[in-house]
Amino acid sequence: MTDEPALKPERPFFSSGPTAKHKGWSASNLKTKSLGRSHRSSLGKSRLKHAIDLSKELLGVPEDYLVGIMPASDTGALECAMWTMLRPDRPATVAAWESFGNVWIQDAVKQLKLPKLTTLDADYGEIPDLASIPQDNDVVFTWNGTTSGAKIPDTDWLAEGRAGVTINDATSAVFAMEMDWAKLDATTYSWQKVMGSEAQHGMLILSPKAIERIESYDPEWPLPKLFRLKKGGRINEGIFRGETINTPSMLATEDYIDALEWAQGLGGRAAMFERADANAKIVTDWIEATPWLRNMVADPAKRTNTGVCFVFQGDWYESLSGEEQAEVPKRIVKLLEDRDVGYDFNGYRDAPPSLRIWCGGTVEQEDLKRLLPWIEWAYEQVRNG
Structure with a gap:
């Protein structure tokens, strides 16, 4: 099995509301x-x-x-x-x-x-x-x-x-x-x-x-x-x-x-737009490159640059019962919260079983880049029991 990634996000706050404070906040x-x-x-x-x-x-x-x-x-x-x-x-x-x-x-x-x-x-x-x-x-x-x-x-x-x-x-x-x-x-x-x-x-x-x-x-x-x-x-x-x-x-x-x-x-709303766009691209590109995930939104023109939502797919996941599928994102989130890697990035309670990563402008790109390998690691832990 894959070892735990070496680097953790410095600011593990990925909730879709309340969202992360900006870097340097005190x-x-x-x-x-x-x-x-x-x-x-x-x-x-x-x-x-x-x-x-x-x-x-x-x-x-x-x-x-x-x-x-x-x-x-x-x-x-x-x-x-x-x-x-x-x-x-x-x-x-x-x-x-x-x-x-x-x-x-x-x-x-x-x-x-x-x-x-x-x-x-x-x-x-x-x-x-x-x-x-x-x-x-x-x-x-x-x-x-x-x-x-x-x-x-x-x-x-x-x-x-x-x-x-x-x-x-x-x-x-x-x-x-x-x-x-x-x-x-x-x-x-x-x-x-x-x-x-x-x-x-x-x-x-x-x-x-x-x-x-x-x-x-x-x-x-x-x-x-x-x-x-x-x-x-x-x-x-x-x-x-x-x-x-x-x-x-x-x-x-x-x-x-x-x-x-x-x-x-930072430069006003234009800078905030750029930050959200860059953050969302990191996550959406990763979803596209990960065979056991898919973006909840099929049409790229309708995909948000803030709360990016994604669901699971593939033979292993689809072989699970509905209750077992619902447990997959919950277990991933718990594994990473217990390690102070990422907080509150589970999908909304009424949505299909999913994960949701906030990518708004108060989130740093480096923290997102560090989070994603941890999700891959946690998925492997859950899949292998």
Whole structure:
């Protein structure tokens, strides 16, 4: 049997959320003057606004769009957009091809109970026929499937100036893929994904068209305080200046600012895109060269550059029962976690038995290169019992 590889990753953090901190991160580097202060103080609001302004600058968000900090991570931001923008009297389509997109389908079907709703779904690794969505329809979709590794290849299916509003869950895509802002009305993400920051806070980015929809529409269903974006019938612009709806963690805010400033120092979003692309190429090339693996996404144009997902194949694996197949990735992950080689790179619990390696810009290429031989070693241990 093959000996254990000689080198371990220096930073064995490959989780798809919360993702790895950037290299050189230290809690001692965080600014702490805002800690213990009110988030309504001039200092607190200035730090929250700094996080908003840096996000807008780094992501290339148009000047007339609003960017705000929301409670409850990407989930809170996305559901806020759905609850405040989707209308029972308008046709809507929710498209999903992995676990989180299916949550938005359930929200639309069971919670909002939209009477003119169409749902589109596809198996893990596939994407539904997005071109079939009428341009009059409001649409909710996930730019990048966090649990399947399948992303949209383009936005050609969204027409310029379309009648419907477009709600985009971009939580594992921003800072790794360019957003087509002209075609997006509400875009959401969380700090814990591509930037490797702390959980619990989400971001909501609104186009002028989204603002107009919110201001002109009062939903029939109750709106929790955490979803109330209007004040006196108009958009509450204070939310988008750092006057958050509820109390944020200033420590998490400072951690996010630290990540943004690190990315800015590298060269901004272009540098982050390049890092994710290079990282993903290391893993996808290895998958292609490894006969007992295959990428969960068959079409290269639809493969993510963040959470790369792959499944097992071959005579030995296919001879196993379903329960035995499910144990293969679990045993590999345990072998490597026990040796502090790689943490949390197992596939998502609802996905087919698989492994998922995060390749976003906070991960170093050398750590990925060191991880892969260890996976080969662990697979051999599992196969040989």
